[in-house]
Structure formats: C-alpha cells, structure tokens
Amino acid sequence: MADRIQPRTLKGFRDFLPEAELQREAVFETARTVFRSYGFVPIDTPALEYTEILMGKGSDETDKQLYRFTDNGGRDVAMRFDLTVPLARYAAQHIGELGTPFKRYHIGSVWRGENTQRGRYREFMQCDFDTIGTESVVSDIETALVIHDLLTALGIERFTVRINNRRLLNGLLEARGLTDQATGVLRSLDKLDKVGPDAVRSDLVATVGIPESDANALVDLAALSGGSDILDQVDVGDSELGARGIDELRQFMAGVEAAGVEPGRIVLDMGIARGLDYYTGTVYETVLDDLPDIGSVCSGGRYDDLASLYTNQRLPGVGASLGVDRLLAALEELSPESSARTSAPVLMTLFDDSRRSEHLAVVAGLRRAGVGVELYPEARKLGAQLKYGDRRGHTLAVIIGDTEWDDETAQIKVLATGDSHVVDQDELADACRRLLGDA
Amino acid sequence: MADRIQPRTLKGFRDFLPEAELQREAVFETARTVFRSYGFVPIDTPALEYTEILMGKGSDETDKQLYRFTDNGGRDVAMRFDLTVPLARYAAQHIGELGTPFKRYHIGSVWRGENTQRGRYREFMQCDFDTIGTESVVSDIETALVIHDLLTALGIERFTVRINNRRLLNGLLEARGLTDQATGVLRSLDKLDKVGPDAVRSDLVATVGIPESDANALVDLAALSGGSDILDQVDVGDSELGARGIDELRQFMAGVEAAGVEPGRIVLDMGIARGLDYYTGTVYETVLDDLPDIGSVCSGGRYDDLASLYTNQRLPGVGASLGVDRLLAALEELSPESSARTSAPVLMTLFDDSRRSEHLAVVAGLRRAGVGVELYPEARKLGAQLKYGDRRGHTLAVIIGDTEWDDETAQIKVLATGDSHVVDQDELADACRRLLGDA
Numbered sequence: 001m002a003d004r005i006q007p008r009t010l011k012g013f014r015d016f017l018p019e020a021e022l023q024r025e026a027v028f029e030t031a032r033t034v035f036r037s038y039g040f041v042p043i044d045t046p047a048l049e050y051t052e053i054l055m056g057k058g059s060d061e062t063d064k065q066l067y068r069f070t071d072n073g074g075r076d077v078a079m080r081f082d083l084t085v086p087l088a089r090y091a092a093q094h095i096g097e098l099g100t101p102f103k104r105y106h107i108g109s110v111w112r113g114e115n116t117q118r119g120r121y122r123e124f125m126q127c128d129f130d131t132i133g134t135e136s137v138v139s140d141i142e143t144a145l146v147i148h149d150l151l152t153a154l155g156i157e158r159f160t161v162r163i164n165n166r167r168l169l170n171g172l173l174e175a176r177g178l179t180d181q182a183t184g185v186l187r188s189l190d191k192l193d194k195v196g197p198d199a200v201r202s203d204l205v206a207t208v209g210i211p212e213s214d215a216n217a218l219v220d221l222a223a224l225s226g227g228s229d230i231l232d233q234v235d236v237g238d239s240e241l242g243a244r245g246i247d248e249l250r251q252f253m254a255g256v257e258a259a260g261v262e263p264g265r266i267v268l269d270m271g272i273a274r275g276l277d278y279y280t281g282t283v284y285e286t287v288l289d290d291l292p293d294i295g296s297v298c299s300g301g302r303y304d305d306l307a308s309l310y311t312n313q314r315l316p317g318v319g320a321s322l323g324v325d326r327l328l329a330a331l332e333e334l335s336p337e338s339s340a341r342t343s344a345p346v347l348m349t350l351f352d353d354s355r356r357s358e359h360l361a362v363v364a365g366l367r368r369a370g371v372g373v374e375l376y377p378e379a380r381k382l383g384a385q386l387k388y389g390d391r392r393g394h395t396l397a398v399i400i401g402d403t404e405w406d407d408e409t410a411q412i413k414v415l416a417t418g419d420s421h422v423v424d425q426d427e428l429a430d431a432c433r434r435l436l437g438d439a
Numbered sequence: 440m441a442d443r444i445q446p447r448t449l450k451g452f453r454d455f456l457p458e459a460e461l462q463r464e465a466v467f468e469t470a471r472t473v474f475r476s477y478g479f480v481p482i483d484t485p486a487l488e489y490t491e492i493l494m495g496k497g498s499d500e501t502d503k504q505l506y507r508f509t510d511n512g513g514r515d516v517a518m519r520f521d522l523t524v525p526l527a528r529y530a531a532q533h534i535g536e537l538g539t540p541f542k543r544y545h546i547g548s549v550w551r552g553e554n555t556q557r558g559r560y561r562e563f564m565q566c567d568f569d570t571i572g573t574e575s576v577v578s579d580i581e582t583a584l585v586i587h588d589l590l591t592a593l594g595i596e597r598f599t600v601r602i603n604n605r606r607l608l609n610g611l612l613e614a615r616g617l618t619d620q621a622t623g624v625l626r627s628l629d630k631l632d633k634v635g636p637d638a639v640r641s642d643l644v645a646t647v648g649i650p651e652s653d654a655n656a657l658v659d660l661a662a663l664s665g666g667s668d669i670l671d672q673v674d675v676g677d678s679e680l681g682a683r684g685i686d687e688l689r690q691f692m693a694g695v696e697a698a699g700v701e702p703g704r705i706v707l708d709m710g711i712a713r714g715l716d717y718y719t720g721t722v723y724e725t726v727l728d729d730l731p732d733i734g735s736v737c738s739g740g741r742y743d744d745l746a747s748l749y750t751n752q753r754l755p756g757v758g759a760s761l762g763v764d765r766l767l768a769a770l771e772e773l774s775p776e777s778s779a780r781t782s783a784p785v786l787m788t789l790f791d792d793s794r795r796s797e798h799l800a801v802v803a804g805l806r807r808a809g810v811g812v813e814l815y816p817e818a819r820k821l822g823a824q825l826k827y828g829d830r831r832g833h834t835l836a837v838i839i840g841d842t843e844w845d846d847e848t849a850q851i852k853v854l855a856t857g858d859s860h861v862v863d864q865d866e867l868a869d870a871c872r873r874l875l876g877d878a
Contacts, residue, residue: 005492007531007749009485010516015529017536018480018543025471025481032464036782037806039813039831041457042464046448046562047486047518047548048506053444067487069508072552077449079486090454092446097456099830101816104457109486113511123485136816138795145803251795258796259803310446343475356577356690357697364584364698367476374478377540377575391538392478 012114012122019341019393023328024125027154028107031127031322034150035105038142040129043104045086047111051078053089056309065112079111083128083321091132092310100133100315121325130319132306137248139318140282140302141255144266147286147298147320154331158289159297162225162269165249166279166301168234171242172221175235176214184208186275189222193271193292197223222271228253230268245281252282280304284320288330297327341393344372345436348398349385355405362400362410362425369429371436373398389415396435398428451553451561458832461782462767463564466593467546470566470761473589474544477581479568482543484525486550490517492528495748504551518550522567522760530571531749539572539754560764569758571745576687578757579721579741580694583705586725586737586759593770597728598736601664601708604688605718605740607673610681611660614674615653623647625714628661632710632731636662661710667692669707684720691721719743723759727769736766783811784875786828786836792818797844801837801864808868810875812837828854835874837867 009015016024032042051068055078068078080086083106095102107127114120129146131139144161151159173182188203195203197219204215224230228250236242249268256266274283281302288297300320307315348363350356359375366373374394376385382399389397399411410428412421412435423431448454455463471481490507494517507517519525522545534541546566553559568585570578583600590598612621627642634642636658643654663669667689675681688707695705713722720741727736739759746754787802789795798814805812813833815824821838828836838850849867851860851874862870 004751005495005749007492007528007746008489009532010487010489010510010514011512013485013487015485015533016481016483017533018482021481021483024483029468037811039781039783039786039811041782042455042460043457044455044460044463046452046454047550048449048452048562050447050449053446056444064511067508067510069506071449071506072503073450075449089446093448094454094456099827103813111486123487131816134816138789138799138814138816141799142814142816149806254796255799258799260800260807307446309444311443342478343480344478347478350577357693360577360580360694360697361699367588368699372476372478374542375577375581377570377573377577377581388538 010122012116012120014121014123018343020328022341022343023331024324027324027328027331028125028127030153031107031150032105034146034153035129037149038103038146040103040105040131040146043087043090043106044108045080045083045090045106047079047109048077049080049086049089051076053310054078054080054085056085056088065114067111067113080108081112082110083108083126087128087130088307089310091315092307092313095133095311095313095315101136101139102132103130104132105129125324127322127324128319130306130317132315132317135316137251137255140248140252141259143282143300143318143320144252144256144284145259145261147284148261148265150298150322151286154327155335156288156331160264160287160289161266161298162272162285162287163249163252163266164269164272164274164283165245165252165281166274166283167241167281168236168245168249168270169273171236171239171245172218172234174241175237175239176217178210178214181208181210183275183277185210185218186273189218189271189273190275192219192222193295225267225269225271227263227268230270234270248281274299274301276301278303282318288334291330291333294326294330295323297323297330299323342374344374345395346371346373346398346432347385347389347392347394347396348373348375349382349400350376350379351382351401353379355400358405359400362398362428366429366432369433371429371432373432386413386415396432398432400425449561451555451559453560453562457781459767462770463763466761466763466767466770467564467566469592470546470589471544473585473592474568476588477542477585479542479544479570479585482526482529482545483547484519484522484529484545486518486548487516488519488525488528490515492749493517493519493524495524495527504553506550506552519547520551521549522547522565526567526569527746528749530754531746531752534572534746534750534752534754540575540578541571542569543571544568564763566761566763567758569745569756571754571756574755576690576694579687579691580698582721582739582757582759583691583695583723584698584700586723587700587704589737589761590725593766594774595727595770599703599726599728600705600737601711601724601726602688602691602705603708603711603713603722604684604691604720605713605722606680606720607675607684607688607709608712610675610678610684611657611673613680614676614678615656617649617653620647620649622714622716624649624657625712628657628710628712629714631658631661632734664706664708664710666702666707669709673709687720713738713740715740717742721757727773730769730772733765733769734762736762736769738762781813781832783813784834785810785812785871786824786831786833787812787814788821788824788828788836788838789815789818790821790840794839794844798839801839801849801867805868805871808872810868810871812871825852825854835871837871839864 066078201215201219279301283301285296286298302318363373363375397413408425505517640658718740722740724735725737741757802812802814836852847864
C-alpha cells in the first residue's frame with residue numbers, strides 16, 4: 001500500500017501498554033472488592049449525554065473543556081467530564097425504583113479538553129463511591145473506612161485520611177462575622193500545604209480582606225490535627241452550625257475507633273477545607289506519608305442535595321473519588337518491583353510441532369489445576385522462547401523435550417534465577433504452584 | 440429552583456441499574472480470568488481517535504454511523520466504533536516494543552449511530568481477544584479453547600463452537616471456477632441459519648449468478664457438521680488452498696481433542712462462512728443450544744494482515760469477540776434466578792443510634808472475616824430495614840437488639856425463607872458463612 005496512515009494518538013490521550021493496564025486492572029479489582037464488602041453496588045451511565053444535562057448551571061471552565069458537538073440527529077451532545085453530574089441525573093431519574101439509602105460505585109472514563117502543558121490528560125478514569133439519601137453519620141464513617149480498607153488492600157502501608165467538617169469551618173466563620181468571605185477563606189486555606197502558613201495569612205488579609213487577628217486565628221486553627229481531643233481547642237462561639245460540626249466530628253471519630261482502625265490512620269485536620277461550594281459536612285483528603293507532594297489520592301465530602309438541578313426530591317449524600325492516575329504513579333514509585341508484567345505466570349515452551357497435541361494436553365491440565373499458563377505457539381529455539389518469557393515477565397518456563405517425554409518428566413526453569421527443577425509430569429501443577437508461592 | 444432540567448438519556452444510550460451492572464461486571468471478571476489463564480494481557484486505547492485513523496479505507500456504512508466532530512483544537516476526531524481498528528493502529532505503533540507473538544484482550548465501550556429501530560444500542564461494550572504475529576495453528580486452537588472455557592466458566596452448559604476455514608471455502612470455489620463470485624457466495628451462505636437452504640439455493644442462482652449444480656453442491660456441503668471425519672466428504676479438487684484449509688482443520692480438531700474438550704462442544708460446520716473480506720483462515724461462531732435464535736455469542740477468525748493501513752510489518756493473527764449484550768440476555772433467560780442483585784450478601788440492621796459504635800465493631804469484624812456486609816445507616820423500624828434487604832437482594836439480615844447485646848448473641852434471618860437462627864456474637868462470621876454456603 002502506497003499511502004500508509006501514520007499511526008498516532010491524539011494529544012492528551014494515551015494507549016495503555018499491557019504492564020500499565022495490568023496495574024490499572026489490579027487497582028480497579030481491589031476497589032470493586034472493597035466497595036462490595038460494604039454493600040456498594042456498581043452502575044454505569046452513557047459516555048455521551050445531552051449538553052444541557054452536563055452543563056447544568058455549568059462553570060465557564062467546565063464549558064471550555066467540554067467535548068461538545070452536534071450528533072447526526074441534530075442533538076447538542078457532549079462527553080461526560082466527571083461521574084458526579086451523571087450520578088445526579090441518574091439518581092433524579094431512577095431513585096424511585098432504586099430506593100434509599102442508595103450506595104453506588106462507578107468506575108469509568110471521563111473527558112476534559114485540559115491544557116496538556118500542565119501534565120494533564122484529556123481522557124482519564126474516575127473511580128467514585130457515594131451513599132445517597134441519608135444524613136446518618138454512619139455513612140460518613142463508612143466513607144473513611146472504605147478509603148482506609150482500599151489503601152490497605154492495595155498494599156500501601158503508610159497513609160493518613162484527613163477529616164474536617166464544613167459545618168465547623170462555616171460556624172467558626174459565622175462566629176467571627178466572616179460568612180460573606182467564606183468562599184475566599186476556604187480557597188485560601190486549601191493552599192496551605194502548597195504555599196505554607198505565612199503566604200496564606202498574607203493572602204487572607206490582602207486578597208480575601210479579613211482582619212489580621214482573624215487571619216492569625218484561622219491559620220493557627222488550620223495547624224491543628226490529631227484525635228477528637230483537638231476539638232477542645234476549637235472555639236465556634238455560639239454558632240449552632242459550628243457546634244453541630246464539632247458534634248458530628250466527635251461521633252465520627254468514635255465510630256472510626258470502634259471499627260478498629262489503627263490510631264493515626266484517620267485523623268482530624270483543621271487545615272482541610274475542600275473549598276468547593278458543593279460540600280456541606282464532613283470532608284476527606286488522603287495523603288501518602290511517603291509521598292506527600294503528590295497531593296490527595298482520595299478526596300470527597302458530604303453534600304446536602306445532589307440532584308436539585310433535575311428533581312425536587314432532596315438527596316443528601318456523602319462520597320469520595322479515588323485519584324486513579326496519582327495512585328498508580330504512587331504505587332509505581334513505592335513498590336516498582338511488585339508490578340505484574342504478565343497475566344499467566346508460566347510459559348510452556350514448544351520445540352516440535354508434532355508434539356503439539358501433547359503440549360496442549362499438559363497445559364490444559366495445568367489450567368484445570370488453576371495454574372495460568374501461556375503456550376508458546378511456534379516451535380522455535382529454546383533461547384528465543386526463554387527470552388520471550390523474560391520480556392513478558394513470566395515467572396516460570398516449563399520445558400518438555402524428547403528426553404522429558406520419554407521419561408514423563410518436565411523441566412521447570414525459574415526465569416529470574418535460572419534455577420532448574422526436574423519433576424514428574426503428574427507432579428507438574430503442584431510443583432509450579434509451589435515455585436510460584438501459591439501452595 | 441424554578442427551571443429544572445428533565446433528567447433523561449440520549450436515544451440509543453442506556454443507564455445500567457445495579458442489578459444489570461453486577462451481571463455485566465461478573466461476565467467481564469470471568470472473561471478476564473479466562474483470558475489471563477492463557478497468557479492474554481489487557482490493553483486500553485482512547486475513546487477518541489483521529490477520524491483518519493478510524494475511517495481507514497472505511498465503508499460507507501461505518502462512515503455514516505461515526506460520532507465525528509471537530510475538537511476545540513480544530514482536529515477532525517471520532518469516537519471508536521469497534522476495538523479492531525484501534526488494535527491495528529496500536530499494534531502498528533507499539534509492536535516493536537511489544538514483540539510477537541502478542542496476545543491481548545480489550546474490554547471497552549464503542550459507539551455507533553445505529554438505527555435504534557432495529558433494537559440496537561448506540562453505545563455498547565466489546566470484549567475482544569487476539570493473538571498477533573504468528574500463523575501457528577496453536578493460536579487457532581487456543582482461540583476456540585478460550586471461548587469454550589469462558590462459556591463454561593459462565594455456567595452455560597449447552598453450547599457449540601462452530602468452526603470452518605476460509606481457505607477450504609475459497610479453495611472449493613476456486614476448484615469450481617467461482618473465485619470471482621466468492622464474496623456473494625459467502626454472504627449468501629451466512630444467511631443459511633436465518634432463511635434456510637432453499638432460499639439460499641435460489642439466492643445463489645438468481646442473485647449471485649452461479650450454476651444450479653454448484654449451488655446445490657454448496658448448500659449440500661454447508662449442511663455438513665461434526666468431527667474431522669466430515670472432511671472426507673469435502674472435495675476441493677486440486678486446489679492447494681483448499682487442501683491447506685482441510686489440513687489446518689484436521690490439525691485444529693486434533694489439538695482440541697488433545698486439550699480434553701468434551702466431544703460435540705467444538706465442531707466443524709461447513710455452513711459457517713463469516714463473509715467478511717477480512718478473514719482468511721479458521722472462522723468461529725458460537726451458538727447456545729437452548730437459544731439458537733439469538734445468533735452467535737462469540738465470533739471471530741484468522742486474518743493475514745491486521746495493520747497494513749498503518750505499517751509495512753505484516754501482522755497475521757487470530758481472535759474473537761464476545762457478544763456481550765447477547766450473552767447477558769441469554770444468561771438472564773437461561774438462569775434468571777442466579778443473577779446477583781446485591782454486592783454484599785449480609786445486611787446488618789440498626790435500631791439504636793447509641794449502639795452505633797458497637798454495630799460498627801461487629802461489621803468490621805465480619806468484613807475482616809471475609810463476609811461482605813452492609814450496615815443500614817439509620818435507626819429505623821425493623822420491618823422497613825428488612826424490606827430494604829429484600830429489595831436489595833441481601834441473603835441474610837443480622838439483628839442485634841438490646842436483648843442480644845445483653846446476651847452477646849445475634850439473630851440471623853434468612854430473608855428468602857424467614858428462618859431465624861440465634862448464635863453467639865463470636866460465632867457470627869462462621870454462622871453467616873455457613874448459611875451463605877461459603878463454608
């Protein structure tokens with residue numbers, strides 16, 4: 001063919017090679033297992049929706065980032081840019097049938113025409129879970145427990161789930177007569193980790209325009225973190241909202257402790273603001289103690305009303321979202337050697353096409369015994385096949401040549417060390433399992 | 440809010456409610472497990488590609504169905520309409536790094552602006568697996584074994600994987616001097632199941648324009664199905680191509696038998712044509728014996744050159760694609776009662792908010808023991824909570840009220856029968872597992 005098309009992906013879009021995709025599948029499988037163990041159920045929604053649905057009130061930034069077009073039927077449509085707006089639309093449409101409380105998780109791709117110079121992708125996976133239709137603090141507690149169980153199940157040993165409550169923050173601002181400046185204050189506090197307390201103090205005074213004494217008090221408060229006892233140091237004056245926030249945080253911490261979470265894993269942190277207008281109660285961030293600079297790997301909060309754009313049924317809820325790309329980068333950095341490079345741990349080599357059927361019988365037996373095995377499809381030199389196994393990341397190679405067929409034995413080679421073991425063919429599955437550490 | 444937006448999905452697009460999504464997840468999990476056991480590895484590609492890439496040579500039909508638009512950067516882009524074209528582009532781009540043979544699976548959404556009056560959806564999942572870069576019949580055999588293992592793992596007891604070989608068919612047409620009519624003949628044969636032999640015979644003569652004697656011979660041939668022995672009745676004259684097809688089918692069936700597949704599960708069927716120009720060797724269809732009318736639930740074939748549009752490296756391969764929607768409909772029809780309706784089998788009820796922490800401790804213990812359990816988040820009447828459990832599809836409800844807290848016992852209610860069991864709290868996990876049939 002004369003005119004070949006240059007194979008390439010769009011800017012900001014990625015191919016996932018097997019090694020990366022195996023990692024991603026492992027994270028999602030772990031997430032599904034943890035979500036389910038708490039009774040969360042999966043849903044899915046379309047990638048394309050009416051633009052009107054996705055834009056809702058819409059911010060200018062979202063608008064500019066939307067992949068929006070007119071379909072062949074003349075409809076104004078767009079690709080979803082998150083899983084929260086589709087959840088709101090879905091809940092408004094189906095909640096009568098679903099009933100409440102409704103606990104769902106949703107793992108799916110979203111699309112945003114982001115500026116790729118900031119290292120952002122235009123297509124990425126989100127992994128969200130929410131409990132809708134209840135204001136019970138049990139759901140707030142379980143949200144933190146799910147984050148805890150998920151990171152633990154992923155093999156991350158050192159992490160901290162940081163908790164605050166927007167009622168406490170807003171009550172405190174109310175007590176100081178700063179309610180009108182709330183949005184600015186919370187956004188400023190959100191920058192604490194990045195810019196430090198002095199810069200936030202200046203920003204609060206100069207940009208947000210609050211008195212220096214309040215700025216000092218807020219920055220001092222934001223430095224507080226630990227167990228329930230830190231709440232004794234929080235003064236919300238006579239704000240009922242603030243008092244409710246404090247009470248909720250006390251109940252929250254009592255529940256977390258009752259569930260047996262190791263102290264220090266889930267802590268109060270008065271510096272967490274999560275400045276979105278959306279949140280109204282408990283808010284969540286999760287930092288990896290060994291990689292604090294990558295930011296929160298799982299964040300969320302409680303909201304008063306999910307779907308007011310689409311229904312008059314009030315739907316309070318609480319949920320969080322896993323930062324999939326951040327978490328995968330962290331796992332790669334924390335334990336690069338643990339990443340699986342292949343799906344089946346055993347490679348069965350093949351030398352002689354006339355023995356093909358015997359090989360097929362042996363690998364079928366291994367699979368029936370629960371051992372994943374890839375049969376090299378062509379009779380090639382052993383060296384080439386072992387090199388293939390190395391490259392693919394197989395742990396073991398099984399070699400059965402003429403001698404072995406005569407003796408009814410098999411040679412198992414541990415690819416990392418080069419060690420060889422000769423076993424009877426009817427012991428092969430057990431021997432593989434033993435060498436793989438599965439038995 | 441005065442102006443609510445009507446919550447709705449686009450025509451041809453679907454929300455997945457939890458019950459349906461649980462089923463879909465179960466199918467994909469089973470598929471991943473089987474694919475991996477053969478050494479297939481996962482990949483992913485973007486939903487959006489350059490239109491030029493997706494259109495390739497492009498048929499008019501594909502063109503019309505494409506979701507195509509100009510992005511904010513002025514690029515002509517489109518949403519992928521299958522996973523085969525992206526695989527070709529991906530292989531052309533990465534095969535140097537990946538090496539061959541390359542065995543991949545890919546589970547992902549595709550979009551086609553289909554006519555929804557034919558009951559088709561405009562967004563659906565595909566689930567494909569392919570072995571690229573080898574002509575070995577081992578890969579053809581394993582393709583059939585994967586289909587076999589997958590349906591078996593899904594609990595389908597009666598199915599038939601039907602096999603033919605395009606070389607045999609083309610050789611036969613060559614021997615009869617009908618090579619120029621090949622496309623028409625194969626398309627006509629593809630309709631056999633739907634319209635019957637008489638209609639196909641007429642079509643071959645009247646529309647395709649081949650002699651009546653050839654039409655009769657082809658329809659008689661197409662009626663042949665069974666083991667290798669039927670090949671004795673196939674006359675490909677002196678066509679080398681036909682002889683090669685017959686030889687490949689013999690080797691194929693020998694391999695399938697060696698792998699221990701129950702006779703009758705994978706059979707030769709001279710009526711399978713899979714009339715796409717694309718296929719050049721073995722072709723596959725899979726029918727459910729109890730639901731033949733839904734058509735093939737897993738189809739595929741061998742091709743000579745995957746990615747000639749994008750690279751001069753010749754990439755032969757073989758693969759198949761699971762018909763996810765068909766298969767889910769079939770599973771629903773074959774065993775509707777088996778469909779999981781919830782993710783955690785146990786519902787823990789809650790009566791008294793002051794006992795919240797004790798309940799959290801008990802459910803944390805159950806989860807640590809591997810029992811999935813949903814804690815009802817609010818202290819409500821028992822009846823309402825049990826009704827919730829019924830609706831959600833929980834198998835067991837655990838009730839711990841004041842009496843049970845005093846006795847350190849728990850009541851376990853089997854929701855389907857109403858039977859109650861009282862056990863010590865420290866026996867709760869074991870008792871649940873026993874009642875769930877896990878122990």
